[in-house]
Amino acid sequence: MLRVEGGVADEGVLDIYDAAGTIYGLARSVNMVAHSFANDGEVKKKNKVARGVKTVIHPSIKGCFEEQVRIEFEEKFVNNIGQSVFSNVFWDYLRWTWSSAIGIDWEPKTAYVKAFAKRKDVFIDEISDALEIPILHLHKAISSDKGVKVFINRPKAGDVLEFDKETLDYVTTREVSSETQYIVGNITRSNVLSVFGRLFSDDDGHVVSFSFADGDNRRVRDLALKSMQEHEKESRGKMHILVSKIMSAHGVVKRYIVHDILEVNNA
Numbered sequence: 001m002l003r004v005e006g007g008v009a010d011e012g013v014l015d016i017y018d019a020a021g022t023i024y025g026l027a028r029s030v031n032m033v034a035h036s037f038a039n040d041g042e043v044k045k046k047n048k049v050a051r052g053v054k055t056v057i058h059p060s061i062k063g064c065f066e067e068q069v070r071i072e073f074e075e076k077f078v079n080n081i082g083q084s085v086f087s088n089v090f091w092d093y094l095r096w097t098w099s100s101a102i103g104i105d106w107e108p109k110t111a112y113v114k115a116f117a118k119r120k121d122v123f124i125d126e127i128s129d130a131l132e133i134p135i136l137h138l139h140k141a142i143s144s145d146k147g148v149k150v151f152i153n154r155p156k157a158g159d160v161l162e163f164d165k166e167t168l169d170y171v172t173t174r175e176v177s178s179e180t181q182y183i184v185g186n187i188t189r190s191n192v193l194s195v196f197g198r199l200f201s202d203d204d205g206h207v208v209s210f211s212f213a214d215g216d217n218r219r220v221r222d223l224a225l226k227s228m229q230e231h232e233k234e235s236r237g238k239m240h241i242l243v244s245k246i247m248s249a250h251g252v253v254k255r256y257i258v259h260d261i262l263e264v265n266n267a
Contacts, residue, residue, distance in 0.1 A: 001155065002026050004065035005213070008146030014065060014141055018123050021140030022150065023057075023067060028134035033097050036127060041120045043130045052077060070081055079135050080110060089113060095160050100124050101131035102163065103170040125196040125209040129255070132171055143176045169249040173224070177245045180259055184235050187261075188196040198226065199241060199256065206258060210243070210256040223261040238264045 004022065008014060020153035035050035044050075053122065058068040071090070078086050086147055094108040099106035100147070108114045117124065142165060148159045152161040184204045190197035195215040200207050223239060230237030245253050 001068070001150040001154055002067045003159075004141055005151065006149045007141075007145035009065050009141065009145075009148055011186075015144060018141040018144050019065075020138050021145060022166075025134050025137030025140065026067065026069070027057075029098065029138055029184070030069060030071065030094075031129055032071070032130060033127070033136060034059065036097075036123075038073055038077055038095050041116070041123045043123075043127050046128050052181050058210050085110070085112070091154055091157075091160065094166045097124065097127050097131065098161055100128040100137070101135045101171065102167040103252075103254070104167075122191055122196045122198070123212075125198060125255075126194055129196065129211070130208070135163075136168075136171045139163055139171060139216070142168050143172075144163045152240075156213070170252070170254070171247040172267075173246060173254070176257075180243050180244045182240045182262075183256075184238060185241055186231040187224040187239065187241075188231065190221070190224045192221070192225075192230050199258075202238075204253065205240070208253055208256055210258045213244075213257050220258070220261050223263065224258070235254040240264060 002022070004014065032044065034053045034055060037051070037053035054072045056072070058070065073086075073090075081089055081205040089110045089112045092108050092113045093116075096106050096108050096113060108117055132238050139152065140161060142150065146165040146168075147162075150163040151159045152163075153159050164204045182257050183201050185199050185201040185203070188198045188200050188207060195212045196209065197211075198207050198209050212224075214220070227239045240262040241256075241258055242262075243256040243258055246255045246257065248254050
């Protein structure tokens, strides 16, 4: 269930475009996550039709800004996971992916999602990137009135996610820098099936997600894998990494774009 509170919402009104934008963002975000859940992590940015799952909305509750959404998965898929645990697993998956998209670290709690996250090691970075625009739409009412908050509520369990002016600032990209710079670090997560990964930046002192500027550059991708493998085996693998930055509205580096990689001893 989506619930809007605070600001003008407490006066019993919402701008029609704000309301429509929020519902549109909810629809796109739910469909994207539900589709990926039902299709082994496939992320669909353009096609809005989810496969193997149907999402419907119930009539609005009179007197408040609440929208109840029902997500119906194919019975075979539900049975494969287990009917008794399916709801817990999906809510864990949804909270994990949406939290990542708004800059909140949330570790999966269920065995199924933990195993999925380990098997699909760069999935969370890919879907976080894809969710950025839909989640920004979901903040439409907040962007017009910073006093508004949007809650995602799980029936009988309470609120599981809260969107406010802080999460709006995170999903609002202030700048995609055209300037590049070399940083020293390790690639900590990368695979041949995705342009997304993670790196540890010695400059920043923490792990940051990245995407390759050119996913077909074999030399750069091979060096990324070499860095990751050497770091895992011998705590080595330092590289000079040429990056540009994608910044949040608060000036936080949300993601690097990797343009080139050079081995430290060759640079």
